[in-house]
Amino acid sequence: MTANTVHDRLRLARATLTPTQVLSVLLAVAALGFVLVLFQDPTAHEAMHNFRHAAGVVCH
Amino acid sequence: MIAAYVANGVKSGLVAGLVFGLLVALVANPLVAFAEGGAQVEHAGEAGDHQHAGDHQHAGHSHAEGALPASLTDGVSVLSGVLWGVFLGVVAFGLAFYVLEPIVPGSGAVRSYAFGAAGFLTASVAPWLAFPPAPPGVERALDPNAAALLYVGLVAAGALASVSGMYAYDRIRERYGRPVAAAAGALPWALLVAVAVALVGVPSVAVPAGLPADLAHGLAGLVVFGQALTWLVMAGAHARFHARSGPNRNAGPTDSRLAEETPAGSP
Numbered sequence: 001m002t003a004n005t006v007h008d009r010l011r012l013a014r015a016t017l018t019p020t021q022v023l024s025v026l027l028a029v030a031a032l033g034f035v036l037v038l039f040q041d042p043t044a045h046e047a048m049h050n051f052r053h054a055a056g057v058v059c060h
Numbered sequence: 061m062i063a064a065y066v067a068n069g070v071k072s073g074l075v076a077g078l079v080f081g082l083l084v085a086l087v088a089n090p091l092v093a094f095a096e097g098g099a100q101v102e103h104a105g106e107a108g109d110h111q112h113a114g115d116h117q118h119a120g121h122s123h124a125e126g127a128l129p130a131s132l133t134d135g136v137s138v139l140s141g142v143l144w145g146v147f148l149g150v151v152a153f154g155l156a157f158y159v160l161e162p163i164v165p166g167s168g169a170v171r172s173y174a175f176g177a178a179g180f181l182t183a184s185v186a187p188w189l190a191f192p193p194a195p196p197g198v199e200r201a202l203d204p205n206a207a208a209l210l211y212v213g214l215v216a217a218g219a220l221a222s223v224s225g226m227y228a229y230d231r232i233r234e235r236y237g238r239p240v241a242a243a244a245g246a247l248p249w250a251l252l253v254a255v256a257v258a259l260v261g262v263p264s265v266a267v268p269a270g271l272p273a274d275l276a277h278g279l280a281g282l283v284v285f286g287q288a289l290t291w292l293v294m295a296g297a298h299a300r301f302h303a304r305s306g307p308n309r310n311a312g313p314t315d316s317r318l319a320e321e322t323p324a325g326s327p
Contacts, residue, residue: 006162009162012062013158013159017062025066029147029155032146032150033147036140036144038208046133048136048137048140049133050089051136051138051141051144052140053092053194053195054083054087054092054283054286055141056188056287
């Protein structure tokens, strides 16, 4: 048995990961992405303003 | 096995994030401050070179109250740059690469670079089709929520185009050879670009009043360069980490590890 197709990878992930693990990783990633890219609170927005310009992330 | 992939993603993202953070600290912070200063000075009717670096937070944005000192915003921006690299590293080279590695073109290090290029197209170029990098002082036509939604939608469209392109390449290469497969793999992206241009026109850099056009274009170029550099460094770092973590790197995971981690009785 090899894991050399996308289907195999997904099956392996389903076999070896618990829902809690999947959920915690997805939540952490979503939180990081939200704060960096979408968070619009004026103070946070202003503080990250140069970064968002430098990264070309949509801003104001 | 997936843990090793995520760890590699975090590590390569950290390397790329440190490089990008350095770019923010040394180039983007002073340049954005200068550009905002230029926009402000234009309102006051003075020349841009009299602007003090510390004044920039008062300019450029109607919603910026100037409550934070420049050193703090600079520091947060650098830190955000590092975290940006980590974020891209986890999502792209950690999670997405784990699933997609079998269909990413090439083998060994080439695979990492090909995937990095796809990541750059997906995360950066796709949203730029509708929101090209804007210098400070440009007000967007859309309200922030709609813009954010469209931004996320464009990244998703880019991901769809990248993945379907890789899938097409993988499927067609064996039967029709590499050139045909490469053309087919590029097709979804060509389609995405064509649709975006038809809907919103060719992306162009907006030049706000008070900013020289050269500076506005230079800033946009810096943004493109910065993201391309981030992805290039990330792919390079990932190629090294990935080669070191798995002896059977060309074929993906080794069978022995798989046997260890798959519970008995699972298909």
